[in-house]
Amino acid sequence: MSGLGLSVRGLRKAFGTKVVLDGVDLDVPPNSSLVVLGGSGSGKSVMLKCILGLIPPDAGQIIIGGQDLARVSRRERRALLDRIGMLFQQGALFDSLPVWENVCFKLLAQKRITRRAARDRAAEVLAQVGLAASVGDLWPAELSGGMQKRVALARAIAAQPDIIFFDEPTTGLDPIMGAVIDGLIVDCVQRLGATAVSITHDMASARRIGQQAAMIHQGRIVWTGPAATLGNTGNAMVDQFARGEREGPIQMELRR
Amino acid sequence: MLLVDLLAGIGRPVLSGCAAVGRVAIFAAVALSHLVRPPFHARQFLRHFLEIAYFSLPVVALTALFTGMVLALQSYTGFARFNANAQSAVASVVVLSMVRELGPVMAALMVSGRIGAAMAAELGTMRVTDQIDALSTLATDPIKYLVTPRILAATIALPLLVLVADILGVAGGFLIAILKLGFTPATYLDASWDVLRAMDVISGLVKAAVFGFVIGLMGCWCGYHSRGGAQGVGQATTAAVVLAAIMIFGLDYVLTEAFFAR
Numbered sequence: 001m002s003g004l005g006l007s008v009r010g011l012r013k014a015f016g017t018k019v020v021l022d023g024v025d026l027d028v029p030p031n032s033s034l035v036v037l038g039g040s041g042s043g044k045s046v047m048l049k050c051i052l053g054l055i056p057p058d059a060g061q062i063i064i065g066g067q068d069l070a071r072v073s074r075r076e077r078r079a080l081l082d083r084i085g086m087l088f089q090q091g092a093l094f095d096s097l098p099v100w101e102n103v104c105f106k107l108l109a110q111k112r113i114t115r116r117a118a119r120d121r122a123a124e125v126l127a128q129v130g131l132a133a134s135v136g137d138l139w140p141a142e143l144s145g146g147m148q149k150r151v152a153l154a155r156a157i158a159a160q161p162d163i164i165f166f167d168e169p170t171t172g173l174d175p176i177m178g179a180v181i182d183g184l185i186v187d188c189v190q191r192l193g194a195t196a197v198s199i200t201h202d203m204a205s206a207r208r209i210g211q212q213a214a215m216i217h218q219g220r221i222v223w224t225g226p227a228a229t230l231g232n233t234g235n236a237m238v239d240q241f242a243r244g245e246r247e248g249p250i251q252m253e254l255r256r
Numbered sequence: 257m258l259l260v261d262l263l264a265g266i267g268r269p270v271l272s273g274c275a276a277v278g279r280v281a282i283f284a285a286v287a288l289s290h291l292v293r294p295p296f297h298a299r300q301f302l303r304h305f306l307e308i309a310y311f312s313l314p315v316v317a318l319t320a321l322f323t324g325m326v327l328a329l330q331s332y333t334g335f336a337r338f339n340a341n342a343q344s345a346v347a348s349v350v351v352l353s354m355v356r357e358l359g360p361v362m363a364a365l366m367v368s369g370r371i372g373a374a375m376a377a378e379l380g381t382m383r384v385t386d387q388i389d390a391l392s393t394l395a396t397d398p399i400k401y402l403v404t405p406r407i408l409a410a411t412i413a414l415p416l417l418v419l420v421a422d423i424l425g426v427a428g429g430f431l432i433a434i435l436k437l438g439f440t441p442a443t444y445l446d447a448s449w450d451v452l453r454a455m456d457v458i459s460g461l462v463k464a465a466v467f468g469f470v471i472g473l474m475g476c477w478c479g480y481h482s483r484g485g486a487q488g489v490g491q492a493t494t495a496a497v498v499l500a501a502i503m504i505f506g507l508d509y510v511l512t513e514a515f516f517a518r
Contacts, residue, residue: 054389082395092390095381106394109401111295155394 003031003195004065004163011060020046022219033196035210043219044199085161089168091152093140100136106159125154129184146177157188166198170205182208290400300405308371309413316363320421324428343439347447350429355456359421364467368500372475376496379479380489407472414468415461459515467504474500
């Protein structure tokens, strides 16, 4: 397995008159881990959905593994997307399927594995995220938030993707469980040798899982740099965001 | 100026209605195109077929039974006013009404309330919890996986349910005719058989297949495109049932015209 590089050039997306992405440029080298920071409504999730092909962008290029998603054939696009894993903010586990089928969904859907083998594979991947094999027989509704996140992580890595996207992986978790999930993400990404792109507004999580960080504000990338320097970057916007300060260049739109 | 505003006021909803019809038609065409393009999700189809055909059986059966009973009673009291040959008239009305009209329509309305609503609610919840997006990221076409099996299952299951509804509806009429109205069983059955033609049954089953398709399509369409959390899912569920019911009545007329108008 080798990670896929990602480049985004001039990505634009508007919903009616509301411009959400206003020319996003981003580079993620293969086998690296980038964290994209940004406040609520800054366009993080829309950017991710555009990259994953869930929302068509209005303009711009998305290049994964050297291939421009807009210029490849349908078959090539499917093959490319096949090498992608995704962890959704709320897990997005399928309620109607038991955990083991959730974990091996992609492998089963593509008939790359028999149902019997899928159970074994699910147990193996669940072990990688610290869950017992017996969890495979439970239903998503029977799991706690932290367990659901781990199962979602297991599902994201089960098909051994080359690039994995994480949408706010620690949202809704207590700090300890958040740290556990971050640790699992780092372990899994390293084990797979994959590229990782995470979006978050959790500073502790960003420092733990990111090598590089980028900040998106009002639909543009306003800063990129090492994740370790967050809070002390010299960029007033990033430092205000990292420290969670009310005063600074970022003004929240509050109506009184 | 007033005229322009008036025309704009009429034109806007008409155009938006036409656009919606077009979008539904494209959605249906895409869903149907997956019937001939592998991979096929047979497990999904069987799950929904069982849910529709087997678990809807009690509600459809009870509805049909009571409808047949009421029909026999009402038609008897009606014909008695005209001193008509009540025995053969009641048998004819019950069997033709059930097989041609009431069996398909009542079963479709029951299934729409039970299954169309459930489809919309399930897909709507999947939409607002990112499960449909998750399917796409897992290299699975959401329409192929979620919509096509449901529409196919509803289209095949409803004629089977209607067959049961027809039999139970006629049986309900027979019970009332024999136990309450004092008709002779053999004469009643003979009168029923004499009036029934193969086309009566076939038209009812064709109607049922069309209604099943409509129920599956509207349930999936409304759920698949729902937005806005719990409220959006609720609206999608209501819309699925209401739109399916309206389309069932409209198509019922069209199909009746096609089959029986001379």
